[in-house]
Amino acid sequence: MTEATGIVGEFLSLKADSDADLLAMQCGDFYEFFDEDAEIVADELDLKVSQKSSHGASYPMAGVPVDDLTPYVSALVERGYRVAVADQHETADGHAREITRVVTPGTHLETTDDAAQYLAAVVGTGGDSSDPVAGADGSYGLAVADVTTGQFHVTQLDGPDARTRIQTELYKFDPAEVLPGPDLRGDDDFLDRLRERTDAALTVHTEESFAPGRARHRVRDHFGPETVDSVGIADDDAAICAAGAVLSYVEDTGVGTLASITRLQSYGATDHVNLDATTQRNLELTETMQGGTDGSLFDTIDHTATAAGARLLREWLQRPRRDRAELTRRQSCIAALTEAAMAREQLCETLSDAYDLERLASKAVSGSADARDLRAVAGTLSLLETVEDVIDEDDRLADSPLADALDRLDREVVADLAAELDAALVDDPPGTVRQGGLFCRGYDEELDAVIERHEDALEWLETLPDREKETTGITHLSVDRNKTDGYYIQVGKSEADDVPDRYEGIKELKNSKRFTTDELQERERAVFRLEEQRHEMEYELFGDLRERVAEDATLLQDAGRVLAELDAVASLAIHAVRNDWTRPELTDGRELDVEAGRHPVVEQTTEFVPNDLRMDGATSPPDQERASGHADADRQFLIVTGPNMSGKSTYMRQAALITLLAQVGSFVPARAATVGLVDGIYTRVGALDELAQGRSTFMVEMQELSNILHSATDDSLVILDEVGRGTATYDGISIAWAATEYLHNEVRAKTLFATHYHELTSLADHLDRVHNVHVAADESDGDVTFLRTVRDGPTDRSYGIHVADLAGVPEPVVDRSRTVLDRLREEKAIEAKGSGSSEPVQTVFDVNAGGFKRADESETATADGGTAAEASDGGLDPETEAVVEELTELDVNETPPVELLATVQQWQEQLDDG
Numbered sequence: 001m002t003e004a005t006g007i008v009g010e011f012l013s014l015k016a017d018s019d020a021d022l023l024a025m026q027c028g029d030f031y032e033f034f035d036e037d038a039e040i041v042a043d044e045l046d047l048k049v050s051q052k053s054s055h056g057a058s059y060p061m062a063g064v065p066v067d068d069l070t071p072y073v074s075a076l077v078e079r080g081y082r083v084a085v086a087d088q089h090e091t092a093d094g095h096a097r098e099i100t101r102v103v104t105p106g107t108h109l110e111t112t113d114d115a116a117q118y119l120a121a122v123v124g125t126g127g128d129s130s131d132p133v134a135g136a137d138g139s140y141g142l143a144v145a146d147v148t149t150g151q152f153h154v155t156q157l158d159g160p161d162a163r164t165r166i167q168t169e170l171y172k173f174d175p176a177e178v179l180p181g182p183d184l185r186g187d188d189d190f191l192d193r194l195r196e197r198t199d200a201a202l203t204v205h206t207e208e209s210f211a212p213g214r215a216r217h218r219v220r221d222h223f224g225p226e227t228v229d230s231v232g233i234a235d236d237d238a239a240i241c242a243a244g245a246v247l248s249y250v251e252d253t254g255v256g257t258l259a260s261i262t263r264l265q266s267y268g269a270t271d272h273v274n275l276d277a278t279t280q281r282n283l284e285l286t287e288t289m290q291g292g293t294d295g296s297l298f299d300t301i302d303h304t305a306t307a308a309g310a311r312l313l314r315e316w317l318q319r320p321r322r323d324r325a326e327l328t329r330r331q332s333c334i335a336a337l338t339e340a341a342m343a344r345e346q347l348c349e350t351l352s353d354a355y356d357l358e359r360l361a362s363k364a365v366s367g368s369a370d371a372r373d374l375r376a377v378a379g380t381l382s383l384l385e386t387v388e389d390v391i392d393e394d395d396r397l398a399d400s401p402l403a404d405a406l407d408r409l410d411r412e413v414v415a416d417l418a419a420e421l422d423a424a425l426v427d428d429p430p431g432t433v434r435q436g437g438l439f440c441r442g443y444d445e446e447l448d449a450v451i452e453r454h455e456d457a458l459e460w461l462e463t464l465p466d467r468e469k470e471t472t473g474i475t476h477l478s479v480d481r482n483k484t485d486g487y488y489i490q491v492g493k494s495e496a497d498d499v500p501d502r503y504e505g506i507k508e509l510k511n512s513k514r515f516t517t518d519e520l521q522e523r524e525r526a527v528f529r530l531e532e533q534r535h536e537m538e539y540e541l542f543g544d545l546r547e548r549v550a551e552d553a554t555l556l557q558d559a560g561r562v563l564a565e566l567d568a569v570a571s572l573a574i575h576a577v578r579n580d581w582t583r584p585e586l587t588d589g590r591e592l593d594v595e596a597g598r599h600p601v602v603e604q605t606t607e608f609v610p611n612d613l614r615m616d617g618a619t620s621p622p623d624q625e626r627a628s629g630h631a632d633a634d635r636q637f638l639i640v641t642g643p644n645m646s647g648k649s650t651y652m653r654q655a656a657l658i659t660l661l662a663q664v665g666s667f668v669p670a671r672a673a674t675v676g677l678v679d680g681i682y683t684r685v686g687a688l689d690e691l692a693q694g695r696s697t698f699m700v701e702m703q704e705l706s707n708i709l710h711s712a713t714d715d716s717l718v719i720l721d722e723v724g725r726g727t728a729t730y731d732g733i734s735i736a737w738a739a740t741e742y743l744h745n746e747v748r749a750k751t752l753f754a755t756h757y758h759e760l761t762s763l764a765d766h767l768d769r770v771h772n773v774h775v776a777a778d779e780s781d782g783d784v785t786f787l788r789t790v791r792d793g794p795t796d797r798s799y800g801i802h803v804a805d806l807a808g809v810p811e812p813v814v815d816r817s818r819t820v821l822d823r824l825r826e827e828k829a830i831e832a833k834g835s836g837s838s839e840p841v842q843t844v845f846d847v848n849a850g851g852f853k854r855a856d857e858s859e860t861a862t863a864d865g866g867t868a869a870e871a872s873d874g875g876l877d878p879e880t881e882a883v884v885e886e887l888t889e890l891d892v893n894e895t896p897p898v899e900l901l902a903t904v905q906q907w908q909e910q911l912d913d914g
């Protein structure tokens with residue numbers, strides 16, 4: 001094939017120079033995609049493909065009008081493509097095109113999603129990555145930016161497990177795009193985990209941008225050397241490398257938002273509660289286990305009025321804090337708002353008119369804000385005054401930290417900017433900045449003069465029809481304008497012959513004729529000239545105004561943050577009031593004492609039975625405890641037993657969510673609660689279907705357990721649901737047993753452990769801080785009533801068969817299971833039911849003797865002694881015999897319960913067939 005030339009050739013060569021997945025190239029009034037790109041785009045966005053011939057060859061082509069590019073690029077980026085945009089500009093000899101920006105998932109400014117959109121770089125220095133579970137020593141740096149709001153967070157983790165911990169840190173941001181440092185690009189384990197845990201696009205950014213010298217220079221250059229020192233990362237090479245790479249990437253993509261990244265925020269490993277991705281998923285913080293957002297914690301408690309408020313609230317849930325002062329501050333704001341009902345409503349009503357100032361700041365900086373955006377800035381800034389009034393007028397709010405939040409802003413500068421924008425822009429400006437109509441009179445003298453002349457000229461045109469009618473006597477005469485003919489006089493056909501000589505015909509239509517005159521042409525030229533002049537002047541003035549706003553980007557970000565914070569605490573107050581939540585007492589101890597606690601999500605849809613939870617704070621130091629050997633020490637490890645479906649998981653998640661909400665600064669669903677602040681919440685939640693999925697899932701379960709045992713500390717909260725269930729019973733019990741001992745003796749974390757292994761309950765007799773609780777149920781006449789009440793002590797039995805019944809397992813199997821269970825319980829014998837004859841012959845498995853006997857036989861035969869054959873001699877058909885044989889070989893203790901049920905069902909079918 002010959003090489004493409006002309007416009008397609010230009011497209012292909014630009015494309016080859018970029019590392020984007022797709023290129024949109026401006027060709028006059030359209031952005032075109034050619035060749036393969038055209039096909040991909042047409043497919044993704046349902047565009048029409050046409051053919052472009054170029055020097056004998058034909059290429060697929062798809063295009064969108066210039067003004068419509070943004071939504072198309074957004075849709076493509078949201079589908080994971082990196083889209084380069086080549087703009088056309090005029091040159092002395094025609095025009096030229098060049099790539100002006102590459103829009104990527106992490107630098108996409110026009111996102112339609114209100115949630116934060118993070119671009120992250122992660123860098124490792126030193127350490128050995130050969131141990132995938134424990135991670136490696138060394139230093140790992142993470143920099144995370146949200147170009148849509150200008151947020152920029154940096155951290156560095158060192159020492160043991162730094163690699164694993166930095167990954168956990170990364171997942172918390174749920175990044176849209178990740179730039180792995182040079183050392184991590186070949187690390188399959190790291191990349192695999194990243195792909196598993198996030199939907200982030202992985203991008204290879206130039207190695208030089210990660211180089212320590214260059215990165216340090218860039219970071220200092222961007223934020224100022226003092227900032228780097230003052231936020232305490234001057235010596236953190238890994239963090240600096242990551243930060244430098246992010247800045248360089250944002251600059252290279254050319255989306256123009258680099259300047260909106262104004263504040264370097266560094267945070268330490270101890271600022272936030274450790275919440276790994278598994279725990280975020282298990283606790284359904286922002287998404288449910290099924291993947292939807294409805295029914296997540298965020299969905300339940302979010303009553304925010306603004307997108308920025310919702311974004312902040314979500315961030316609070318994903319990154320709970322450990323700083324008691326900050327949490328108490330949030331609590332005090334919420335407390336004041338819960339009491340001041342009227343003021344709260346006024347505040348929310350005011351906030352509902354607020355726009356997303358953080359995002360508007362980024363749009364101003366990147367030059368993409370239009371006049372409506374700047375009007376929104378003005379309107380939102382002026383709301384601050386109303387907000388201040390609302391707070392001032394209610395003593396409870398005025399005396400709370402809510403008032404201090406506003407004081408963080410330089411109110412004079414805010415007022416000046418709002419006033420300037422108000423004076424500049426008309427109330428309802430058009431959505432385009434190139435066609436004038438943006439500015440108020442009085443803003444700029446020169447513009448006013450042009451506008452006046454323009455309007456005079458327009459008035460002459462508007463009054464022209466009346467004058468012409470009068471001088472010519474023509475009745476059906478109008479003056480209009482269109483793109484091709486410009487201004488024209490239109491006369492009805494019947495009078496078209498009566499026009500004066502000065503009328504010059506330009507077009508004939510079915511019922512009318514169009515004319516122009518010398519004077520009209522002259523006036524038209526004047527109008528066009530003035531129009532163009534006005535558009536240009538307004539465009540230029542608007543550019544200046546936008547730059548002026550961009551200079552105040554930090555102020556807008558701060559103001560946006562304050563409003564978002566007010567919105568988030570107001571939302572938490574609303575939820576607390578509506579659901580009767582209470583302010584928890586926060587302590588630096590280790591207790592978790594909840595009176596009449598509820599599950600924040602389940603209580604929305606269920607008549608919830610509240611439950612208490614008591615885990616003690618003070619702990620005797622390990623040596624003292626060992627020395628004393630006393631058995632009734634503190635209560636810090638609860639083994640939760642109870643029937644299936646009784647509410648064990650709900651109870652444990654409730655404990656985790658109450659702790660989490662307390663560390664968000666929120667009120668909690670309980671009558672009263674004292675929460676000792678934790679450094680991390682770790683959960684391992686088994687799903688029943690894992691049984692069916694086999695060994696690999698068990699492997700995952702064990703990896704999660706391993707992570708918990710490695711990461712949790714004595715300040716953590718650990719929730720274990722059914723650990724060890726994915727393997728044979730004895731293995732499972734042993735693992736659960738050993739994990740309990742390790743957590744109790746070595747890790748010493750506050751732990752809740754739900755289990756069906758009744759054997760574990762005896763650990764309470766051996767380990768000081770282990771206590772049993774159970775979710776009570778009532779059983780009478782074979783019916784189980786779930787009481788949903790948690791009581792001290794272990795449960796006395798399991799109710800699995802009742803659940804099998806509820807789940808619709810066929811009646812015969814359920815009945816049969818009951819019999820089998822009764823027999824097992826009585827440690828008597830299981831009978832294998834025969835069929836085929838009117839008088840079923842019973843073969844009996846004697847649990848004590850481990851062998852079979854005929855029901856009418858008095859002697860027990862041993863399992864290995866050929867008894868089945870003897871029994872068959874006594875009249876068993878071959879199907880029954882086969883079942884009996886299988887039954888003989890089945891090890892009840894080694895078989896998971898569900899499998900046991902399935903086997904019983906299969907036997908029944910076999911016997912029925914026989």
Ligand SMILES: Nc1ncnc2c1ncn2[C@@H]1O[C@H](COP(=O)(O)OP(=O)(O)OP(=O)(O)O)[C@@H](O)[C@H]1O
Nearest residue numbers: 602606607608609643644645646647648649650788
């Ligand atoms: N305190 C409560 N009040 C009302 N309903 C509850 C309560 N606790 C749990 N439930 C409801 O009971 C059902 C079962 O709860 P859950 O899944 O916690 O049971 P489980 O004991 O963990 O079950 P399994 O052992 O089968 O995993 C859920 O539908 C839940 O909504």
